[in-house]
Amino acid sequence: MHEEDYMKQPLAYIHPEAKIAPNVVIEPFVTIDKNVEIGEGTRIGSNVTILEGARIGKNCNIFPGAVISAIPQDLKFKGEETLAIIGDNTTIREFVTVNRGTKSKGQTVVGSNCLLMAYVHVAHDCIIGDHVILVNNVQVAGEVKIDDWAIVGGMSAIHQFVHIGCHTMIAGGSLVSKDVPPYVKAGREPISYAGVNSIGLRRRSFTNEQIRDIQDIYRFMFQKGLNNSQAIERIEAELPASNERDEIILFVKNSQRGIIKGYYNSENKE
Incomplete structure (x- = not known):
């Protein structure tokens, strides 16, 4: 100085x-x-x-x-x-x-x-x-790795080595012990998938078509009773290629801690 x-x-x-x-x-x-x-x-x-x-x-x-x-x-x-x-x-x-x-x-x-x-x-x-x-x-x-545009709610605790994907929204008070893939909302206890972060994506100029494609991808990941390998196989076979699709697939394949589960309730305890 x-x-x-x-x-x-x-x-x-x-x-x-x-x-x-x-x-x-x-x-x-x-x-x-x-x-x-x-x-x-x-x-x-x-x-x-x-x-x-x-x-x-x-x-x-x-x-x-x-x-x-x-x-x-x-x-x-x-x-x-x-x-x-x-x-x-x-x-x-x-x-x-x-x-x-x-x-x-x-x-x-x-x-x-x-x-x-x-x-x-x-x-x-x-x-x-x-x-x-x-x-x-x-x-x-x-x-921990947190990608661009992620938002983590107050009082949350993130476990060592966790990876949080881009454009995610994590609810306040969450205990984040698994990887959170891109574009999703996550919350509840244990932390689980709570839908696509569509409001955040629209604010960042994602088109309705892009958001629908992301929602289709996560239906295979979290709502059809498939394991990750089965879901990725179906996604690659049945959904059109896009930057978002490829990013989600690469994230899941490279996850070291495993990704969060689907919606967790009394009928679904897997």
Whole structure:
């Protein structure tokens, strides 16, 4: 930073090796460690702590009390040099914590144009896409992947290694222990399929035809009594090829934890 920038922040501690772009607003009682980079136009609220390894993009807004790039809460971590990366135009509300990575992936990533509401925790080595919303007090365990445009309701807990697909909507208070495929709504206990996220898809300019095709795919996956292999075989044989179809099939085939089940009630306990 330039000397005049220091003069504007007499109550903040900024390590002399931190790289702070022009037009960054740093409020009182902020701590910024060495090996930190912050892009232009970002605002850092009071009492924010930004530790070694943080890479924060342009035009972000980080609210008071947040802690970015603290070391992982992982006993296997041995002090290796890793990163916590925040994309451009992302808002991080009060008391959010984003831990940096371990040697597993080397970095934790939160994409651009995201909103992390108050008290969200993002653990080590998570990869969160663009336009993701994590509502108040969502707790994300290590090495979770959340794809673009996903919305996770407040008070939800996401198990380590879970993969949440793009354009999903997860109900508040969910315990997410299985992978959630793209374009769906998920909720209930245990977490299960609750339909296609048609409202969200329309807001993002998906056509009615695209939405109907997605609904047809998930009828095979969740409503015909088929296992995943049988469903994929029928989908490939009977439904037209599309980007959405191929993305859903690839997601299911690559799932490491298994995908959520269909609607769970007293007559359907599989």
